[in-house]
Amino acid sequence: xxxxxxxxxxxxxxxxxxxxxxxxxxxxSNPKGFIGGIDALEYLNALNNSNTTQIILxxxxxxxxxxxxxxxxxxxxxxxxxxxxxxxxxxxxxxxKEKASLFKMVSSYIEKPVxxxxxxxIKELKFLKSLSENY
Amino acid sequence: xxxxxxxxxxxxxxxNIGDFVLISxxxxxxxxxxxxxxxxxFKDFLSKVSNEYDIILLDLSLPDKDGENLVNExxxxxxxxxxxxxxxxxDKVFAxxxxxxxxxxxxxxxxxxxxxxxxxxxxxxxxxxxxxQLEDSEKRYRELFHLSPLPMYVFDKTSFKFLDVNRTAISxxxxxxxxxxxxxxxxxxxxxxxxxxxxxxxxxxxxxxMKNPGTFKHIKKNGELIDVEISYNEIxxxxxxxxxVLANDVTLKYQYIDAIETQNTKLKEIAWIQSHVVRAPLAxxxxxxxxxxxxxxxxxxxxxxxxxxxxNSTQELDMIIRNITNxxxxxxxxxxx
Numbered sequence: 001x002x003x004x005x006x007x008x009x010x011x012x013x014x015x016x017x018x019x020x021x022x023x024x025x026x027x028x029s030n031p032k033g034f035i036g037g038i039d040a041l042e043y044l045n046a047l048n049n050s051n052t053t054q055i056i057l058x059x060x061x062x063x064x065x066x067x068x069x070x071x072x073x074x075x076x077x078x079x080x081x082x083x084x085x086x087x088x089x090x091x092x093x094x095x096x097k098e099k100a101s102l103f104k105m106v107s108s109y110i111e112k113p114v115x116x117x118x119x120x121x122i123k124e125l126k127f128l129k130s131l132s133e134n135y
Numbered sequence: 136x137x138x139x140x141x142x143x144x145x146x147x148x149x150x151n152i153g154d155f156v157l158i159s160x161x162x163x164x165x166x167x168x169x170x171x172x173x174x175x176x177f178k179d180f181l182s183k184v185s186n187e188y189d190i191i192l193l194d195l196s197l198p199d200k201d202g203e204n205l206v207n208e209x210x211x212x213x214x215x216x217x218x219x220x221x222x223x224x225x226d227k228v229f230a231x232x233x234x235x236x237x238x239x240x241x242x243x244x245x246x247x248x249x250x251x252x253x254x255x256x257x258x259x260x261x262x263x264x265x266x267x268q269l270e271d272s273e274k275r276y277r278e279l280f281h282l283s284p285l286p287m288y289v290f291d292k293t294s295f296k297f298l299d300v301n302r303t304a305i306s307x308x309x310x311x312x313x314x315x316x317x318x319x320x321x322x323x324x325x326x327x328x329x330x331x332x333x334x335x336x337x338x339x340x341x342x343x344x345m346k347n348p349g350t351f352k353h354i355k356k357n358g359e360l361i362d363v364e365i366s367y368n369e370i371x372x373x374x375x376x377x378x379x380v381l382a383n384d385v386t387l388k389y390q391y392i393d394a395i396e397t398q399n400t401k402l403k404e405i406a407w408i409q410s411h412v413v414r415a416p417l418a419x420x421x422x423x424x425x426x427x428x429x430x431x432x433x434x435x436x437x438x439x440x441x442x443x444x445x446x447n448s449t450q451e452l453d454m455i456i457r458n459i460t461n462x463x464x465x466x467x468x469x470x471x472x
Contacts (some may be wrong), residue, residue, distance in 0.1 A: 011443050016436065017422045061411050090418040093410040112418030115425060 003053040005031035008040045008070065009088075010062040013114055018057060018088070018114050025119035033097050036062060037070035044079050053082040053131060055122075060089040060096065071103050088114055142168035143256070146183060148209070149194040149221070150175045154244060157467070158192065158221070158252070165253035177205060184212045190256050193238075195222045196232065201228065203236070210237045215267055217259040221247075239263065239329040283391065285383055292336065292369075292376040295319040299372070309356030320380075323353045325360065350385065361386045405459055406407065412455050414451070423448070 005028040007018050015033035022031045034040040039056075044054065060067035069085065074083070085105045089096065090112040100106050107125055112116050122128065143166050144443070149155045159171050174180040177200040191213055195201060200208065209218055217239040222230045230241035239259035242251065280287055286304035297315040305312055308323065320336075321329050321340050328351060335348045347366045354360055363382040370379045423445055426436060 009421065013440075014419065014422065017426060020426075061415060090414040091410045091412060094142070098408070112414070113421035113425060 003055055006040055006054060006056045007031055007033045008037055008056060009059040010036055014059070021114060021116060021119050025116060027119055027122060037065050037067070041070065041073060042079060046088070047081050048079060050081050055085065056083065056085045056087050057088050060087060060091060071105065074105065075103065086110060086122060088112060139357045142170070143190070144188050145190050145192065146172045146174060146188045146196065147192045148174045148180050150197055151194070154194065158247070161247065161249040161252050164249045177208065180209065181212060183272050188216050191216055191218045195220060195226050206233050206236050215263065217263040219255055219259055219393050285381055287379065287381050289370065289377050289379050290320045292378055295321060298375070298377055325352050325354060326350050329434050353382065356439055362389050401462055401465060404467060405462055408455065408459055413452065416451040420445060420448045
């Protein structure tokens with residue numbers, strides 16, 4: 001596949017659930033899970049200069065280092081990898097959605113609970129479609 | 136209207152019978168309807184002054200009183216009735232001075248003619264009328280100040296001393312009128328506000344429009360700090376440049392606004408909790424329900440795992456709802472007295 005999927009959440013059960021949905025929907029056969037944003041940043045840093053697009057399914061409300069912190073650091077970092085972020089959050093606050101739209105990397109915003117339907121929506125995203133066509 | 140036809144009631148204070156008769160004759164010549172009374176002494180005058188005269192003609196030397204003393208006493212008891220002084224040449228200088236004491240006019244007995252007397256009397260009555268109207272309107276404005284339900288005061292623009300305070304200010308601040316008149320406007324302010332008040336007072340340009348420089352802190356006699364909304368005007372008070380100030384106590388209003396703002400903050404917190412904290416375990420529960428419905432597939436979860444997560448999520452939800460209830464109970468706007 002021409003892209004990888006990273007799942008960032010503070011709860012293992014959610015990671016497992018999302019992984020299962022990603023695989024079942026055929027979006028990706030081997031998504032990677034990270035508990036918390038720091039681990040994910042380290043992983044991305046190690047990937048530097050790779051051409052493979054990284055699609056990050058990012059939880060916002062995490063203790064200590066939340067999704068906004070993660071996005072802030074990612075924007076400022078030197079990591080030279082194509083990245084698309086899809087926010088997955090339990091928040092239904094309009095202000096969170098507006099805040100998310102301020103980050104260029106954020107391509108989509110999904111409210112929990114994550115369902116199969118969400119996976120189909122991700123498949124329909126423009127950037128993903130163009131990735132699949134080029135493939 | 137004062138004219139020669141309306142009835143005039145005149146008191147002549149004159150001990151000399153010849154002068155009295157002469158003046159009476161002149162008067163009868165120029166006024167059609169006329170009631171003339173005579174007072175021969177000051178004592179006599181006192182017994183008659185309660186009658187409502189239109190004018191008093193006063194001779195400057197009476198057997199029991201004369202000169203400045205006489206003029207002052209007569210003016211005091213005459214109140215709103217105009218007084219014209221009658222005198223001989225020898226007293227001319229004092230007669231002129233009597234005008235400054237408050238008499239309406241002076242006439243030299245040797246020069247009196249009917250038409251001069253008529254003109255002087257009509258003029259004196261008319262002028263007094265206008266003067267009385269002015270005094271009435273001044274009195275009404277004074278009452279507006281003193282009976283205002285809001286605290287008001289006047290202070291000197293250069294010495295900052297209180298020049299006058301109204302009754303509401305006295306009862307609201309707890310200082311007596313004498314206390315106030317001994318103080319400056321800075322004595323009712325906390326240290327940290329004095330510079331700001333001075334700045335506004337000295338920056339004030341003259342002009343009739345009302346100014347509203349905002350809210351200030353004042354201190355009552357009992358030490359209580361209050362918030363007051365100030366509006367003021369430039370006025371001239373007894374010849375001095377002064378400011379007329381209205382100080383509306385808004386302490387309670389501010390307390391209410393504070394309480395409402397605190398309540399708003401709490402409500403926002405609750406809304407945030409609803410969105411983030413409550414929804415987290417709920418979303419997890421919904422996810423877990425989805426998992427269970429994926430029957431026959433093996434997502435890699437054991438039944439025990441799922442049950443354990445469901446139990447954790449429900450307990451978390453319970454805790455959160457208790458916290459929200461707790462926060463809601465902290466909001467109590469009725470506590471403000």
